[in-house]
Amino acid sequence: MAQFHQTFFEESFEGLDIMENELLNLDVGNADNESINTIFRSAHSIKGGSGTFGFTAIAEFTHVAETLLDEMRDGVRQVDQVSVDLLLKSVDVMRDMLTVYKDGGDMDADNIAAVQTELENLLGAGGSSTSADDSGSTTENTASAGWIISFKPHVEMLRTGNDPIRMLHALSELGEIEVVADISELPTFADFNPEDSFISWEITLTGDIKKEDVTEVFDWVEDECDLDIKPIASESESPAFESSETTPADVEASSTKQPAAKQAAAKKGGGESASIRVGIDKVDEIINLVGELVITQSMLGQIGGEIGSDADHNSNRMEKLLEGLAQLERNTREIQESVMRIRMLPISFVFSRVPRLVHDLSGKLNKKVELVTLGESTELDKTVMEKIGDPMVHLVRNALDHGIETPEQRLEAGKPETGTLTLNAYHKGGSIVIEITDDGAGVNKERVLNKARANGLVGENEVLSDDAINDLIFNPGLSTAETLSDVSGRGVGMDVVRKNIKSLGGSVRVDSVEGKGSVFTIQLPLTLAILDGQLVKVAEETFVVPLVSIIESIQVKAENLNGIAGKADLYKLRDEYIPVIRADHVFGMSNSQASLNDRLMVVVEGDGKKAGIIVDDLLAQQQVVIKSLETNYQRVDGLSGATILGDGTVALILDIAGIIDMFKEKSAPVPPAPKGNGTDSDIADEAA
């Protein structure tokens, strides 16, 4: 049962997200039927699921919200801002309840009751009507002399195991029944598919029967048929009913419109179900296996190439083998690409959190904001996506709180009353770029600078470039908001944003023009699983240097080398001095004091610090799949992981920032105990 619970929760949370999204997109006053249908269907399946699993609190609450939606769907109720806000609140309540059921904890019963009462009040007050075909309504308890039921199963209804005959039997038990079958839809025998349903029925049921009893019969097929239940002689019976009933023309219009909308919705539903839920561990397993496949393939290719160049074997069959190997290589590469793509999701998963945030915040801050999202289908790895959500939300909050001004201020500044917040995402090389643009006040450079001076971050007489000043806002302890709000401005935030993004191997910067607005640009690697690396050789071992941290590779010129206290070397690189790190020393692999002249040096930057790493050779540049050392071992200083090279051997990936730190520590008097490889004997000599 627990596994179904898991699925139910996942689907319900997704359903809530859909509801929220659609609600936010609803054009108030002119809502289209399809959106309301989508919202209704989500609510309906949550209600159904929670009922099945015994989460009655959710089922009951959702039922009330569903009733409101049902009235909207039937066009009985206007879609106005009040009800949309209330429905959004209901979504929150439902989400809280689901979380409580999922993770345990206490329900906020007061809040639930309050929202439920609000909903009920709205239902009662706005109730110019109880619609006749309001199937789920609690307010519905009308009994009449009987019902005229028009029941038209969709073509595929039989396949779901529902039998119309059984339903007709069930109806006949309720009262006197008269059934007229409409077989006009029946195709010619040649086209006839016995698993499809073509017949529709017009059922007249007479007797003192409650509507619920009638709808109950159709409970299971609600979504698989067109159903219309009307009380007999409703036209003449009660004037109250008549007044609330829509005019015949309207009925026709809505009844023709409704199936169309339903069909469209059904089609959309079909598209959604074209995906399957797979555990991420299964995907990772495939990725691992494909990695193995690639290695095997390259090994085969190499052997094939060697044999192929051997003239004796150069026969027809050999040629075929080489052809096959080439084919294998192409296929393998395609498989690898497709597999990596499985983990990629469109960024709309993150963007979808924003509309709600903007809606709530702009209300709270009394600002008018229009949200524009671009590039929502840009894909990035799931792991990156999970981690970028919070920093991005923080930037959006920041833009709303500090960036966009109040309508009055905006008008004063000659700007349109409504501010615009733009989210844009696109691919650039091997990274994804996310831009958060607002047309608000921009960074107040003077205030930032004053604050930074007051905090001692910037010296009194230091002159900073505009970019440098903008960059100051990522400093810890620098919040320039004049009033602290619960939205942002506690002075922690921007530095955390930068830290989080950096830990993902990305960067964030701000461009701002005072009075015109700001652009926050986040750049991230597409995936955490793959890295563009430069292979280097150090003391006979191959290491991988992340390409993003490499500035350039140069040949050391003796005249630019400067020693400091005979210990460390500094290299003059154009107008700056950078420390020279002998990788083999830091890693304790050798202690050779060979001259650095003419050696290769990779200039790298990690954590804002530059350094030159001396390597023995530069090898190929290639994409490598990052494997953790911690899985089976533990973290090792100076290494961010390992990878498997084309020949199946393991190469270690350097953690540049870590190495620079290690180098600093090692520059202190105590030398490392180098490891293995016969160099042990001369350690002692080097200790001085």
Add this chain to the structure above:
Amino acid sequence: MTTPATELNSIIGSELDSDADQFLTFVLGEEEYGVDILRVQEIKGWDSVTPIPNTPEYIKGVINLRGTIVPIVDLRQRFNMPEVEYGPITVVIVLKIECEDRDRIMGIVVDGVSDVYDVPPEEMKDAPDFGSVVDTEFVRGLATVDEKMIIILDIDHLLSGSELQAADSISG
């Protein structure tokens, strides 16, 4: 009282003693050691490894085991026994280690694989403190099979991360 296992044994006529644990034994010098066979993932010949910088001497390095990075420990060096040249029968036994937080895979380099024995729990003797060769905390017990003494190792303790870290800080 018949458990399914004993029932099964009587059906297939197996001589397996259902109470006895099975141990894979290997040799280090003159001594024979045993590990719980259920922990053994595979046995493979010694192949080159990628050394990890700044790790204790007995961590030979890491290998690629079907896409996973697996560290290799030289058991002789771990027990401070004299080193020997790796030869054609030098093998790596790949073991599953259960740490407090998760399972890890590690390989141990030994002189050679010996045999598989059933050892009933009652024949397992507590290890006396036998000095510096093997720390008794790595030893689960001693068993006698065919007049030979087998040292049964507690591999979780032997290779666990905290142990490595402790060793790391000592040697570093």
